[in-house]
Amino acid sequence: MPHLYLHVPFCQRRCSYCDFSIAVRKRIPAREYVDAVLQELKLLGTTDPGRQPGDFGGESLQTLYLGGGTPSLLPPEAISVLLTSLLDVFRATSSRDAVEVTLEANPEDVKLESATAWRNAGVNRVSLGAQSFDDGVLQWMHRSHDATRIGEAVRALRAAGFENISLDLIFALPAELERDWTRDLDLACSLLPAHLSLYGLTVEERTPLARWISRGAVRPSEDERYADEYLLAHTRLASCGYRFYEVSNACRDGLRSRHNSAYWSGRPYQGLGPAAHSFDGRVRRWNVRAWETYRRALAAGNPVVEAEELLTEEQRELERWYLALRTDAGLPLAALRRPLPPAATRWVERGWAETREQRLVCTPEGWLRLDALVGDLTGVAGAV
Numbered sequence: 001m002p003h004l005y006l007h008v009p010f011c012q013r014r015c016s017y018c019d020f021s022i023a024v025r026k027r028i029p030a031r032e033y034v035d036a037v038l039q040e041l042k043l044l045g046t047t048d049p050g051r052q053p054g055d056f057g058g059e060s061l062q063t064l065y066l067g068g069g070t071p072s073l074l075p076p077e078a079i080s081v082l083l084t085s086l087l088d089v090f091r092a093t094s095s096r097d098a099v100e101v102t103l104e105a106n107p108e109d110v111k112l113e114s115a116t117a118w119r120n121a122g123v124n125r126v127s128l129g130a131q132s133f134d135d136g137v138l139q140w141m142h143r144s145h146d147a148t149r150i151g152e153a154v155r156a157l158r159a160a161g162f163e164n165i166s167l168d169l170i171f172a173l174p175a176e177l178e179r180d181w182t183r184d185l186d187l188a189c190s191l192l193p194a195h196l197s198l199y200g201l202t203v204e205e206r207t208p209l210a211r212w213i214s215r216g217a218v219r220p221s222e223d224e225r226y227a228d229e230y231l232l233a234h235t236r237l238a239s240c241g242y243r244f245y246e247v248s249n250a251c252r253d254g255l256r257s258r259h260n261s262a263y264w265s266g267r268p269y270q271g272l273g274p275a276a277h278s279f280d281g282r283v284r285r286w287n288v289r290a291w292e293t294y295r296r297a298l299a300a301g302n303p304v305v306e307a308e309e310l311l312t313e314e315q316r317e318l319e320r321w322y323l324a325l326r327t328d329a330g331l332p333l334a335a336l337r338r339p340l341p342p343a344a345t346r347w348v349e350r351g352w353a354e355t356r357e358q359r360l361v362c363t364p365e366g367w368l369r370l371d372a373l374v375g376d377l378t379g380v381a382g383a384v
């Protein structure tokens, strides 16, 4: 498995929309976290003889992604220890920069000093949680940074030698926030990031946002706003030289996320850390979610896999279709019955999909309806 994900669960507060598996901490238990991850690594080879650390069937590590949570809250020394261990154990034999090493960071954690330390530790790509350039919106989201911090963070990263910088933005916010999406897109482009990830706001249970909505303090965005802003992003970013290569991701100069592309092409990956998922091509496993449960189990020498599921051939095919249609590579027509099923033909007639080089590829309008397309193709409405 040449793709490795490390989940760092710590955040300083919970954003209003977030239901991720996080541990809100004022003091980051960095040493306990590093010890726990290294212990999980040690146990990997003992709990399942088929899952020896570093055993990728001859392939060396290609990508390592530190996600969260907020990995940038870890002190740089802890990041350095983790990367040294992981890159050694997972046999990154070639030059370190051949491995795409991504760190998710919040703008308030990026200073020239920290960015230089990350770069020296082997990080070569940073995904920055910008979300918006509107201070009112950032406060509403419970984010810790203000808009000016985003530009300062990008400049600090560049000064530290990072060229591969990605910005996350959230769209389809409630109308009453009066967020100017065009302005945010333009400000993001003006920073010339290599990559942009755009996510529509979703209302997850047990979040502050869900509570605001249930008591009528906020109205969720309408589907029409979601579609309008999504399509606007396509035209605006295209005019700045970005190309969407996946439903939520655009890049310039071919600088795709190699790690996430591995997920979308169904490649196996190994996850470490609380709530991390792993996939070997047939079986999906996931770790216990809560940080304290994870830490205690490892301190006692116990494994942390909470459960696993064996995917049937049918499930794997459905997943392959769905993942392929998320990307600009599309779905090989050979995977479908020939000739094109009537459902797919209707999508092409409506301009929601195109056939290109023997593949069915979604247009932006099609990406807005992705679940419905997969349901149409398989005859299982809402199948994925």
Ligand code: SF4
Residues within 6 Å of the ligand: 010, 011, 013, 014, 015, 018, 019, 020, 022, 068, 069, 070, 106, 129
């Ligand atoms: S920083 Fe990210 S992971 Fe942490 S609460 Fe906010 S959205 Fe969730």
